Amino acid sequence: MGTGKTLYYSKDHEWIWVDGNLAYIGITDYAQDSLGSIVYVETPKPGKAISKGQVLGVVESVKAAADVFSPISGTVLEVNDDLEDNPGLINESPYENHIAVISLDDPDELSQLMNQQQYEEYIKGV
Amino acid sequence: MIRDERLIFEKSVAGRIGFSLPENDVPEVDLAKTFGEGVLRDSEPEIPEVSEVDVIRHYTNLSKRNYGVDSGFYPLGSCTMKYNPKINEDIAAMDGFSRMHPLQNPLSAQGSLEILYRMDKLLSEILGMERVTLQPAAGAQGEMTGLMIIKAYHISRNDEKRVKIIVPDSSHGTNPASAALAGFEVVHIPSDEKGCVDIASLETILDDTVAGLMLTNPNTLGLFEEDILKISEMVHKCGGLLYYDGANMNAIMGIARPGDMGFDIAHVNLNKTFSTPHGGGGPGSGPIGVVKELVPFLPVPIIEKRDDYYVFDYDKPLSIGKVKSFYGNFSVVLKAFCYIMMMGSEGLKSASQAAVLNANYIRKKLEDVYDIPYNRICMHEFVLSAQRQAKNGVTALDIAKNLLDEGYHPPTIYFPLIVHEALMIEPTETESPETLDAFINTMRRLAGQAETDPEKLKNAPKTTYVSRLDEVKAARTPVLRWRP
Numbered sequence: 120m121g122t123g124k125t126l127y128y129s130k131d132h133e134w135i136w137v138d139g140n141l142a143y144i145g146i147t148d149y150a151q152d153s154l155g156s157i158v159y160v161e162t163p164k165p166g167k168a169i170s171k172g173q174v175l176g177v178v179e180s181v182k183a184a185a186d187v188f189s190p191i192s193g194t195v196l197e198v199n200d201d202l203e204d205n206p207g208l209i210n211e212s213p214y215e216n217h218i219a220v221i222s223l224d225d226p227d228e229l230s231q232l233m234n235q236q237q238y239e240e241y242i243k244g245v
Numbered sequence: 246m247i248r249d250e251r252l253i254f255e256k257s258v259a260g261r262i263g264f265s266l267p268e269n270d271v272p273e274v275d276l277a278k279t280f281g282e283g284v285l286r287d288s289e290p291e292i293p294e295v296s297e298v299d300v301i302r303h304y305t306n307l308s309k310r311n312y313g314v315d316s317g318f319y320p321l322g323s324c325t326m327k328y329n330p331k332i333n334e335d336i337a338a339m340d341g342f343s344r345m346h347p348l349q350n351p352l353s354a355q356g357s358l359e360i361l362y363r364m365d366k367l368l369s370e371i372l373g374m375e376r377v378t379l380q381p382a383a384g385a386q387g388e389m390t391g392l393m394i395i396k397a398y399h400i401s402r403n404d405e406k407r408v409k410i411i412v413p414d415s416s417h418g419t420n421p422a423s424a425a426l427a428g429f430e431v432v433h434i435p436s437d438e439k440g441c442v443d444i445a446s447l448e449t450i451l452d453d454t455v456a457g458l459m460l461t462n463p464n465t466l467g468l469f470e471e472d473i474l475k476i477s478e479m480v481h482k483c484g485g486l487l488y489y490d491g492a493n494m495n496a497i498m499g500i501a502r503p504g505d506m507g508f509d510i511a512h513v514n515l516n517k518t519f520s521t522p523h524g525g526g527g528p529g530s531g532p533i534g535v536v537k538e539l540v541p542f543l544p545v546p547i548i549e550k551r552d553d554y555y556v557f558d559y560d561k562p563l564s565i566g567k568v569k570s571f572y573g574n575f576s577v578v579l580k581a582f583c584y585i586m587m588m589g590s591e592g593l594k595s596a597s598q599a600a601v602l603n604a605n606y607i608r609k610k611l612e613d614v615y616d617i618p619y620n621r622i623c624m625h626e627f628v629l630s631a632q633r634q635a636k637n638g639v640t641a642l643d644i645a646k647n648l649l650d651e652g653y654h655p656p657t658i659y660f661p662l663i664v665h666e667a668l669m670i671e672p673t674e675t676e677s678p679e680t681l682d683a684f685i686n687t688m689r690r691l692a693g694q695a696e697t698d699p700e701k702l703k704n705a706p707k708t709t710y711v712s713r714l715d716e717v718k719a720a721r722t723p724v725l726r727w728r729p
């Protein structure tokens with residue numbers, strides 16, 4: 120995963136990397152930079168069914184707490200346990216540290232997300 | 246100042262005592278017999294063993310590290326840190342009030358009851374509401390009370406599908422928190438390009454599952470929601486209620502009333518708008534007023550006047566019940582009553598006018614050196630952005646830390662969330678032009694330094710008791726209690 124691979128981006132600043140029918144979800148560099156030092160990440164329970172737009176988790180920084188919305192629908196398969204002891208990993212390398220992996224139930228939903236170029240344009244206007 | 250970081254527990258010396266009690270000259274009571282075995286402790290309490298002078302020095306030195314509105318300018322946006330007139334304290338300390346017992350016969354407490362009754366009337370008039378409960382102990386509890394009333398209202402109409410509370414993305418964090426605590430589903434609406442509620446988005450959300458909308462007006466950007474009448478009409482049309490978060494009431498006292506804007510429930514912080522101490526100097530008080538239709542749901546007791554006597558009325562079958570022990574924080578209500586009496590209706594109006602004038606004065610004097618994302622005539626506060634300074638590595642946090650070195654309490658930072666590098670400035674009405682000018686000059690100098698010597702600003706504060714703290718560590722591994 121990470122830069123160099125094809126990522127999809129949401130307007131709420133989540134990224135998705137798709138590997139077969141697995142979707143890795145994290146927050147973008149812009150999101151971690153806006154939040155500042157992250158002190159806690161609340162991850163979902165594996166097995167939980169999530170529909171597009173629902174809250175997948177919460178990222179808490181010294182400045183604010185922000186919901187992470189799931190850009191697609193699916194079932195939570197696993198979460199990134201490393202974040203429990205070291206939430207700052209997201210600040211260090213946001214694209215190397217996903218928050219959760221969910222099943223990709225409807226690949227068509229990806230078409231509603233942005234590619235890297237579109238996302239870069241999008242954050243210029245935020 | 247002698248630097249002594251020890252807690253009072255660490256100053257304890259076994260056997261040292263502060264004072265000696267005289268020999269017991271009343272009959273001994275068998276405590277176990279009186280209260281029962283189970284409630285008596287079997288070991289000595291673990292309290293510090295220190296002399297009287299140790300205690301006095303400990304707390305006097307701690308108090309010197311404090312910063313309050315009595316020490317200097319405190320432009321903490323959204324918090325209305327106005328000066329607390331000392332006459333309020335004198336009145337509240339009078340024996341006739343301070344020696345009251347909440348359970349004494351109401352017939353012997355008519356003066357205090359009269360004050361509560363008249364305060365209800367005064368706040369009802371200021372808010373444009375029918376009746377006010379003085380019970381909530383602070384703003385967040387007022388919100389909770391308001392939401393419980395919203396719920397009780399819908400349930401009383403057998404309209405139980407209303408599960409959603411709408412809050413703007415610029416709202417105070419307590420709004421969605423209170424709504425969630427009250428069992429509602431929270432729906433956020435975005436702000437439009439003017440910084441106000443986006444009417445088009447609101448339109449798409451409103452349906453018969455909406456219980457109500459919570460709004461601060463002026464909002465957290467310090468801007469008046471100009472479409473409030475339209476918003477109110479839309480929410481009411483779909484059957485929802487409108488809750489007014491009164492955190493920013495200081496901008497509109499005697500000028501505009503939430504009731505006239507269409508709000509059904511209006512909250513106000515006595516510990517902001519009505520000059521009672523705020524924060525560590527509290528406790529607070531967050532009364533809420535309601536329109537006529539919602540009066541039956543107010544917490545009990547309500548104070549009524551019957552045959553020249555003030556009485557507690559508990560006979561309210563639809564009431565949500567009590568939300569606070571006894572009748573609320575009486576002495577805080579009393580201080581606010583004193584303030585309202587002292588100011589009078591014209592005085593309250595001119596306080597709001599001066600608060601708005603002061604905020605606009607600072608805004609105009611800083612608009613060329615800082616970005617102000619929603620730059621138009623503001624109300625009692627405004628939000629500027631340190632985005633320009635952040636390009637040189639100087640963030641809103643750095644500016645706040647440097648203000649500490651300059652002897653100011655910093656503004657609220659990183660709120661509202663919709664403004665990057667936000668600094669939210671609320672001067673209040675009690676500041677002189679000289680104080681405002683001094684603050685403006687400091688802010689301008691910091692903006693200049695952010696261009697010429699940004700590195701220097703990264704190291705503040707230098708003059709405070711402790712320097713810059715590790716916020717991540719404080720959040721991740723806080724030390725919450727002392728252990729031997």
